[in-house]
Amino acid sequence: MPALYLLAALIGSLVAVNRNWREPADGTTVYLADNGVHVDIIMPLDAQGLDWARIIPPRDFEAVDPNAGWIAFGAGERRVYLNTPTWWDLTPRTIWSALAGGKRVMHVEYVPSPYYAVRQIRLRPEEYRRLWAAIRADLALGADGRPRHISHRGYGRSDTFYEATGKASMFRTCNSWAAGRLRLAGVRTSLWPPFAQGLAWRYRRTGQST
Numbered sequence: 354m355p356a357l358y359l360l361a362a363l364i365g366s367l368v369a370v371n372r373n374w375r376e377p378a379d380g381t382t383v384y385l386a387d388n389g390v391h392v393d394i395i396m397p398l399d400a401q402g403l404d405w406a407r408i409i410p411p412r413d414f415e416a417v418d419p420n421a422g423w424i425a426f427g428a429g430e431r432r433v434y435l436n437t438p439t440w441w442d443l444t445p446r447t448i449w450s451a452l453a454g455g456k457r458v459m460h461v462e463y464v465p466s467p468y469y470a471v472r473q474i475r476l477r478p479e480e481y482r483r484l485w486a487a488i489r490a491d492l493a494l495g496a497d498g499r500p501r502h503i504s505h506r507g508y509g510r511s512d513t514f515y516e517a518t519g520k521a522s523m524f525r526t527c528n529s530w531a532a533g534r535l536r537l538a539g540v541r542t543s544l545w546p547p548f549a550q551g552l553a554w555r556y557r558r559t560g561q562s563t
Contacts (some may be wrong), residue, residue: 358523358547366543366551374541376474376557381481384470385531386425387553392531393427393460394488395467401478403485408492409461409515413502416510421463426488428530430521431456434514435505454522457530458503459492462512472556474540484538491517491534528552 384395398405398421405424411417432455433447467473476484492500493516501516519525526547535542546552 361545362547362551365545365547366554368544369541369555370536370544371539371541374539377477378475380475380477382473382475383481383484384423384467384559385472385474385553385556386467386469387471387549390549391427391429392528392549392552393425393462394484394531394534395423395425395464395470396485396488398422398424398463401481401485403482408489408500411463414463414511414513415507417463418465418511420465421511423464423467425460425462425464427460427527428457428491428517428521429460429527430454431458433521434458434460435503452523454520454525457491457517457519457521457525459500459515459517460512461515462509464511467559470559472553473559473561474535474556476538476540480538480540484534484540487534487537491519491530493518523547 381397381400383397386393386395396405409424435458436444436447495501503514503516505514507513521527521530524547528546528549528551532542532544532546532552542555543551
């Protein structure tokens with residue numbers, strides 16, 4: 354079974370969707386952060402008339418840098434995200450949760466710049482708006498129509514968690530989630546990349562020109 358999973362991951366990472374997409378010469382740039390295991394999508398805090406601060410207010414965070422002009426999104430299984438601030442906190446139970454599946458949550462962080470990102474993608478205005486809407490739609494809403502904030506200390510002072518729609522599992526990983534949002538935006542991406550390497554390789558390295 355592990356061999357079949359790895360084979361499927363390889364095929365899913367090599368097969369592209371939105372194959373005719375080409376990166377434009379001008380547009381709004383978003384970034385991918387990749388720690389080797391997990392990919393985050395980093396977007397401008399305010400671009401194309403879409404302001405994330407109106408949806409994800411700084412008051413939900415312990416202390417947002419006043420110079421933060423970017424916001425990072427990642428989605429994953431609830432127990433894994435909330436109970437493993439470091440890899441040393443990983444337990445058999447959280448590993449099982451990641452494999453078998455559980456409720457999905459969204460990890461959100463205000464950042465001053467995308468300096469730590471490894472890849473960049475330039476988007477047309479309509480592609481950026483579709484990406485924004487796709488991520489926005491994954492935030493579970495409360496009775497007041499606002500994203501449901503989770504009372505959790507986060508990993509630092511400028512990040513926090515929100516309830517998200519859907520489930521996460523070994524088949525619906527954080528990286529396949531990121532690929533799915535790019536697919537909805539119309540960007541060429543991998544069909545099913547459960548691992549970070551299967552997604553990030555398709556895009557320009559940060560600082561590299563087209």
